[in-house]
Amino acid sequence: MIHVDPAEAGTAAGVLNASPDPRGGVQTSPMAGSLLEVEGASTGYGSFQALFDVSLRVDEGETLAVIGANGAGKSTLLKTICGLLRTDDNTVRFDGRPIGSLPAHKRVGLGISLVPEGRLVFPSLTVYENLLVGGHSRRTGPWSVDKVRDLFPLLNRLMNKQAAHLSGGEQQALAIGRGLMANPRLLLLDEVSLGLAPIVVAELYRAIPRIVAEGTTLIIVEQDIGQAVAVADRIVCLLEGRVVLRGRPDEVTREQISAAYFGV
Amino acid sequence: MAWVNDVIQGILLGGLYALFAAGLSLIFGVMRLVNLAHGDLSLLAAYAALLIVGPLDINPFLSVFLVMILVAIFGYVLQRGFLNFALEDDPMPTILATFGLSIVIQNLLLEVFSANSMGLDAGAIETQALKITDQISIGWFPLITLVTSVVVLFALQLYLSRTRMGRAFRATSDNQEAAQLMGIDNRHLYGLAMAIALGIVAIAGVFLGIRTTFNPSVGPARLIFAYEAVIIGGLGSVWGTLVGGMLLGVAQTIGAHLDPGWGVLAGHLLFLAVLVLRPRGLFAKQVQA
Numbered sequence: 001m002i003h004v005d006p007a008e009a010g011t012a013a014g015v016l017n018a019s020p021d022p023r024g025g026v027q028t029s030p031m032a033g034s035l036l037e038v039e040g041a042s043t044g045y046g047s048f049q050a051l052f053d054v055s056l057r058v059d060e061g062e063t064l065a066v067i068g069a070n071g072a073g074k075s076t077l078l079k080t081i082c083g084l085l086r087t088d089d090n091t092v093r094f095d096g097r098p099i100g101s102l103p104a105h106k107r108v109g110l111g112i113s114l115v116p117e118g119r120l121v122f123p124s125l126t127v128y129e130n131l132l133v134g135g136h137s138r139r140t141g142p143w144s145v146d147k148v149r150d151l152f153p154l155l156n157r158l159m160n161k162q163a164a165h166l167s168g169g170e171q172q173a174l175a176i177g178r179g180l181m182a183n184p185r186l187l188l189l190d191e192v193s194l195g196l197a198p199i200v201v202a203e204l205y206r207a208i209p210r211i212v213a214e215g216t217t218l219i220i221v222e223q224d225i226g227q228a229v230a231v232a233d234r235i236v237c238l239l240e241g242r243v244v245l246r247g248r249p250d251e252v253t254r255e256q257i258s259a260a261y262f263g264v
Numbered sequence: 265m266a267w268v269n270d271v272i273q274g275i276l277l278g279g280l281y282a283l284f285a286a287g288l289s290l291i292f293g294v295m296r297l298v299n300l301a302h303g304d305l306s307l308l309a310a311y312a313a314l315l316i317v318g319p320l321d322i323n324p325f326l327s328v329f330l331v332m333i334l335v336a337i338f339g340y341v342l343q344r345g346f347l348n349f350a351l352e353d354d355p356m357p358t359i360l361a362t363f364g365l366s367i368v369i370q371n372l373l374l375e376v377f378s379a380n381s382m383g384l385d386a387g388a389i390e391t392q393a394l395k396i397t398d399q400i401s402i403g404w405f406p407l408i409t410l411v412t413s414v415v416v417l418f419a420l421q422l423y424l425s426r427t428r429m430g431r432a433f434r435a436t437s438d439n440q441e442a443a444q445l446m447g448i449d450n451r452h453l454y455g456l457a458m459a460i461a462l463g464i465v466a467i468a469g470v471f472l473g474i475r476t477t478f479n480p481s482v483g484p485a486r487l488i489f490a491y492e493a494v495i496i497g498g499l500g501s502v503w504g505t506l507v508g509g510m511l512l513g514v515a516q517t518i519g520a521h522l523d524p525g526w527g528v529l530a531g532h533l534l535f536l537a538v539l540v541l542r543p544r545g546l547f548a549k550q551v552q553a
Contacts, residue, residue, distance in 0.1 A: 082445065084441065084444070103449075104444045105444045105445075105447045105448055105449045105450070106449075108445065109447055114445050116441075116442060116445060120439050120442035120445075121442075122434070122435045122439060123438055124434060125431065125435060125438065129434075130435075132428070133435045133443070133448075134446055136428065136431075136446045136448050137447025137448070138447075178446070179445075182446065182447060
């Protein structure tokens with residue numbers, strides 16, 4: 001495993017995000033552990049095992065991209081982190097605390113939010129109500145309805161519209177905004193780009209640096225490598241439930257990524 | 265004029281049906297649970313009122329508040345201690361569980377209270393009426409039932425649309441897994457939904473006990489009327505449930521006017537007609553997921 005020195009990651013993030021590094025004040029102690037540690041996760045569904053001994057760690061303020069082909073176990077990894085799939089307590093540690101057996105709704109209160117694959121906005125609720133529900137168990141923090149509107153101005157004129165009537169891109173913006181309403185310390189983004197036009201994806205990804213600037217740690221899962229790698233401090237590549245490549249974007253080549261992606 | 269009277273009496277009766285139906289609609293909407301014990305649980309409330317009006321020496325109307333709270337607490341415990349374990353994607357386990365619960369309640373009531381019919385005596389108000397014309401008079405008690413029903417449904421609607429927990433109910437109804445991701449504890453929420461549903465049906469049970477006599481076996485018939493009201497009105501619509509209850513009530517009174525034996529049948533026929541012509545009900549929530 002490549003251990004990333006917080007200071008080094010800071011410079012990398014600073015260059016990539018062109019925004020002030022929020023971690024300066026947060027990680028004063030060099031002994032501070034990672035925000036999230038996954039150790040030896042081997043989860044699955046019933047008799048089907050999707051992850052095989054997957055370990056990773058993410059430091060506070062860092063952006064990690066998890067890439068891999070369809071069925072590589074990316075979504076399973078996120079479900080393990082957010083609590084939709086549960087494990088032994090010590091398999092998942094958040095801020096040093098073992099949370100592997102905690103249900104998803106309790107992890108939201110600790111500061112872990114997932115923006116699920118397929119958006120899963122609440123179709124019968126208005127955009128405004130979706131955001132309010134996103135803040136159901138909100139921690140104190142910077143995000144509010146106004147701030148989300150500021151982040152995604154396209155939501156402004158849609159506030160009283162039922163989410164069912166939104167376009168895919170609008171729903172994705174809403175889903176991210178809804179996730180932010182809980183003021184998470186760790187935000188998990190699952191397949192933001194799925195089924196969206198490249199221009200819409202680019203617009204959504206423009207919001208990422210502003211989310212990072214608030215000190216939020218991100219794990220971005222993508223099949224579409226380009227966008228994710230551009231905003232990430234580190235990359236983890238999964239293949240058939242196993243980690244096959246790790247590194248910083250400047251350390252790994254396109255060839256290495258494609259080799260890991262396709263398993264050739 | 266007699267027909268006008270039928271319609272008025274039917275609408276008043278519809279208020280009672282809506283009270284039976286509202287909770288049924290709520291729990292189906294929130295957790296896709298088909299509660300076959302709903303009618304028997306309303307009877308449980310009627311018998312609970314019977315038990316407390318004597319010793320406390322209070323009017324059954326006043327006992328409603330206490331019974332509501334007791335039955336709501338029972339509902340929360342029932343959901344978290346029993347029905348939550350039967351909730352799956354497949355609706356069958358909860359149907360079987362509540363069917364079993366219905367039989368258990370009926371037999372327990374039979375064991376404790378015997379098969380004799382009983383009633384709750386609310387005093388003179390049961391028979392007093394507001395005389396409009398020679399042929400039309402509105403009974404105070406049916407009027408109170410309807411007003412109570414409207415107030416309760418209005419409060420429920422307000423709760424669902426305006427409060428934090430109400431939004432959580434609707435979010436869970438839309439997508440249970442996504443709701444968990446928002447930090448909503450679905451097991452607690454289901455308990456709360458059952459508590460509210462049974463709290464409302466407790467009012468219906470006590471009012472039914474004041475309106476007519478009851479015995480341990482009348483629960484299933486109440487369940488059918490409640491379901492018919494829900495289906496006619498359309499799932500997920502609070503006011504639709506009220507209108508559904510009223511239409512069912514009007515059909516039954518008009519049917520009974522034509523022939524005393526046709527009352528219930530006319531209600532069923534209306535229900536079947538709605539199923540054929542508008543299977544989603546008259547006021548179904550129009551949202552495609």
